[in-house]
Amino acid sequence: MKLSSRIDVMKPSAIREAGKLIAAKKNCISFAAGLPSPDFIPVEIIKEITEKVLNENGVQALQYGPTKGHEPLLHKIKERMHKKGMPCGIENLQITTGSQQAISFSAMLFLDKGDTIITENPSYLGALASFAPFECQVKGVNADSEGMKMDELEKLLSEDKKAKMIYVVPNFSNPTGKTWSLERRQKLYELACKYDLPIIEDDPYGEIRFEGNHVPSIKSMDIENRVVYLGSFSKIFCAGLRVGWVMAAPDLIDKYEMIKQGADLQSNQLAQMQVETYLNNYDIDAQVDKIIEGYKSKRDLMCHLIDEHFPKSILRTKPEGGMFVWLDLPDGVDATDLLHKALDIDVGFVPGGPFFAEKGHENTIRLNYSTMNPDQIEIGIKKLGVLFHDEL
Ligand SMILES: Cc1ncc(COP(=O)(O)O)c(C=O)c1O
Structure with missing residues (x-):
């Protein structure tokens, strides 16, 4: 075979x-x-929440649900994005099975065979793995303590006409733990506009800051609607529930929803309702x-x-x-x-x-x-x- x-x-x-x-x-x-x-x-809180969800809305939790995601959860995420300086409506959101799925969907949305994906060097291994089936070339741009080196990126973009997508983890990166400065984020955005490229801003660790000042996300500068922001409850709540989200322009979100439909119809309904019930009844902050x-x-x-x-x-x-x-x-x-x-x-x-x-x-x-x-x-x-x- x-x-x-x-x-x-x-x-x-x-x-x-x-x-x-x-x-x-x-x-x-x-x-x-x-x-x-x-x-x-x-664990104890999840036991309590699960009982509440099943007692109050058991059939809904165990039935098929909307591809876009459980609407009350979308509203809670919308509130949270607002609080984090990235205001949006639920038309800007799509629930995914962790942000890992959103990385793969981004590749599906933006890449054709033979295209170039630009990442920071080094970058998240799970993203590199999820790009592999798309038969593209991944090119890494070196980084220093402030983030990706913009002179190297600009050189690459001016030479590689196949560059189609930039994937970055600007906060407390996996694997290096480094965080990008505001200037590097602004320059990356400027270059993405100049070369008409989407930026996938993957931010599962952004809320886990020990010290130093919060640096605005690239998404918060996005006047041209070219940044796709990926969020996740894995690192701040329960990784095993596999609940993440994409925040992007509504026309892109419609495409993510279509891809999601073909991939797995919807994310786990019970898990989405568990997260929503947690956000409603407990203090995630x-x-x-x-x-x-x-x-x-x-x-x-x-x-x-x-x-x-x-x-x-x-x-x-x-x-x-x-x-x-x-x-x-x-x-x-x-x-x-x-x-x-x-x-x-x-x-x-x-x-x-x-x-x-x-x-x-x-x-x-x-x-x-x-x-x-x-x-x-x-x-x-x-x-x-x-x-x-x-x-x-
Ligand atoms: C940078 C980065 N992106 C995405 C993921 C996947 O997270 P999720 O559990 O939301 O799928 C991880 C997991 O370790 C990660 O480190």
Whole structure:
């Protein structure tokens, strides 16, 4: 039986592959997956909410619902977007099964075979994976501490006539934890207008800021309606419910709705009603504050331990929010080799190479600090410190 040619270019996620190796070991301390902390998953509240939804609107929750999404939830998201400086109507919104689905739908909407997608270098691995079946070329633009380098981007845009879409994570990026400055966001928007390109602004971590000032989203500058903003409840509520949304111009939203219809008809109705009931009856901002406080202390602990125990030749980021620290190791070091040695001492992480559009950068590592508890962070980073001193 012949499979499609598209399947040949799809690869298993490096995170899930590292995850399998880690899962095969008992008691492994894992800095690999980007999972929200188990401490902030409100199981008891979900039990209560589920009972309420099923008692009050059981049939609706278990019946087919509208493709666009559960209308009362769309209104709650509209209110939240307003509060976050991105006012919109429900005609600007489409519910998706996490923002992951919205990334894939964006590729479906904007790309033809052979087109170029521009990402930051490195970028979110899940986005790179979801672009793979579209048989496009992904080109990464390098970044510094302020975001994507605009001179490199402009050069690329002036040379590559196939460039069709720009995908960015400007807040507390996965994998580096970096945040773009306002100037870089403005310049990106200016270039997107000049070259008539859509920007996909993926923002699952934007609310999880520990310090520093909020930087306006690119969507908030969007007078030409070319920014597609992706939001998600995964990092601020429950990832397993798989509820995210797209915010864009109504004509684009109509297209997302059409794509959604073909893909899965609608997102899970019960999950959408659980989120809506939570937003109506609980204080999500208080929940976000708890997450911020918990992750900030873990970020501080991990960064402090890295400074104390890792060789000075290893450079790290210090994220102002989100869930990840990024490591640059000396040239020539292979992080995949180090991962195998780390697994022997029961510690896991993700090598950074797969987060880049092109090959190379094997001397990089992503560390997640949200999932493990403080004791595990301490033991794991100390063990890695000993290993890295031995190996580098
Ligand atoms: C940058 C980025 N975008 C999107 C996603 C997918 O999130 P969701 O759970 O909303 O599908 C993730 C998940 O880790 C992410 O890091």
